Amino acid sequence: xxxxxxxxxxxxxxNQPLYVxxxxxxxxxILSRKKQAHHITNISELLIIFVNIVSGIFVLGMNFxxxxxxxxxxxLSAWMFGSALFMLVNRIRRIKGNNQFDRxxxxxxxxxxxxxTYQVRISQIMRxxxxxxxxxxxxxxxxxxxxxxxxxIVLLFFALTYYAxxxxxxxxxxxxxxxxxxxxxxxxxx
Amino acid sequence: xxxxxxxxxxxxxxxxxxxLIFKIVRAYAFTVMDQDDLFQEIIIQTWxxxxxxxxxxSVNTWLYRISLNTAIKWTKKxxxxxxxxxxxxxQHVLQESRMQTDERLRWLYEEIxxxxxxxxxxxxxxLDGFSYKEMASILGITESNVGVKINRIKKQLISKSKKNxxxxx
Numbered sequence: 397x398x399x400x401x402x403x404x405x406x407x408x409x410x411n412q413p414l415y416v417x418x419x420x421x422x423x424x425x426i427l428s429r430k431k432q433a434h435h436i437t438n439i440s441e442l443l444i445i446f447v448n449i450v451s452g453i454f455v456l457g458m459n460f461x462x463x464x465x466x467x468x469x470x471x472l473s474a475w476m477f478g479s480a481l482f483m484l485v486n487r488i489r490r491i492k493g494n495n496q497f498d499r500x501x502x503x504x505x506x507x508x509x510x511x512x513t514y515q516v517r518i519s520q521i522m523r524x525x526x527x528x529x530x531x532x533x534x535x536x537x538x539x540x541x542x543x544x545x546x547x548x549i550v551l552l553f554f555a556l557t558y559y560a561x562x563x564x565x566x567x568x569x570x571x572x573x574x575x576x577x578x579x580x581x582x583x584x585x586x
Numbered sequence: 587x588x589x590x591x592x593x594x595x596x597x598x599x600x601x602x603x604x605x606l607i608f609k610i611v612r613a614y615a616f617t618v619m620d621q622d623d624l625f626q627e628i629i630i631q632t633w634x635x636x637x638x639x640x641x642x643x644s645v646n647t648w649l650y651r652i653s654l655n656t657a658i659k660w661t662k663k664x665x666x667x668x669x670x671x672x673x674x675x676x677q678h679v680l681q682e683s684r685m686q687t688d689e690r691l692r693w694l695y696e697e698i699x700x701x702x703x704x705x706x707x708x709x710x711x712x713l714d715g716f717s718y719k720e721m722a723s724i725l726g727i728t729e730s731n732v733g734v735k736i737n738r739i740k741k742q743l744i745s746k747s748k749k750n751x752x753x754x755x
Contacts, residue, residue: 397747399740405690406713414608414687415621415680417600422679425626426633497635497652498643501707502726504655574662581704585731 441487444522445480452476455536466539472532479525483518490514505579512572519568523561530554587637595636600629603649606714607632610650611680613698613706614657618682624660625680631656650716651724654707661703697746701739708735709743 456473459466537547607628615621631652698709711721722729
């Protein structure tokens with residue numbers, strides 16, 4: 397069979413709709429998606445910014461009002477504010493790129509790869525970020541003369557967070573690799 | 587742009603070009619649940635794209651671009667639906683038409699589905715009569731690259747159709 401005949405079979409479906417649209421459900425879906433933060437990146441970014449700012453304020457406030465003069469805790473709160481600011485700047489850059497619809501498939505894949513690279517980088521940074529935060533927290537506990545069992549619980553908490561961060565990082569890395577393969581397929585002249 | 591205007595444009599686009607979206611949905615998603623999921627993704631992207639549409643491209647090309655880009659990325663989504671999942675309690679946007687589908691068309695969709703995501707896009711554009719220039723613009727690759735890929739895909743489809751005489755192809 398020649399390609400023209402395949403095309404005739406294909407064209408015939410234009411007069412026979414394959415599906416029926418439930419319009420009420422469709423508009424409900426559009427409305428619900430407009431209201432919710434639909435992207436996982438969006439949620440994790442906002443969460444990281446919020447957690448870092450609140451924790452930074454809490455640590456700073458506690459240290460300041462107790463007048464303990466604990467330097468590690470001042471450094472820790474500054475580190476948290478810095479992390480929140482870093483995330484905020486990257487978030488603004490990402491959102492600017494999200495509202496473009498006139499991209500070609502190649503450009504769109506490049507954007508998806510750059511977004512995935514950003515997610516990989518952020519998840520890696522946030523994972524490594526746990527280490528200085530953990531160290532400063534433990535130093536703060538030690539300077540404050542807290543019992544050892546509190547330090548052990550805090551250490552366990554940071555270890556778990558570090559492990560979970562690694563799992564998230566692997567997911568983003570896999571997604572990035574898959575997108576790069578697609579991009580390569582598109583660009584390859586074969 | 588007011589929401590009322592946006593809705594009006596959306597309705598016009600959908601009534602005139604829904605066949606285009608249906609084809610992409612069927613070529614990229616296998617189960618009914620997945621087809622519904624992909625369709626929802628495409629209509630959301632289409633809805634959001636309306637205020638940025640500047641009429642530099644035709645609506646047909648614009649919708650193809652959005653739908654294909656969405657479908658390609660959708661295939662890499664973590665969660666997919668499976669046929670065994672319950673269909674109860676879920677409000678579906680898309681329902682399969684009760685019309686009898688041509689067996690040859692069913693076969694063609696099966697063959698398109700077997701291609702990788704990039705070749706699927708090219709096949710859909712080719713079957714819908716886009717020129718090499720338009721395809722190169724939608725895909726963001728050179729016309730010569732489009733030509734090379736089309737030759738390979740055409741040969742593949744023709745050779746498979748010859749092996750499937752029982753479909754009347």
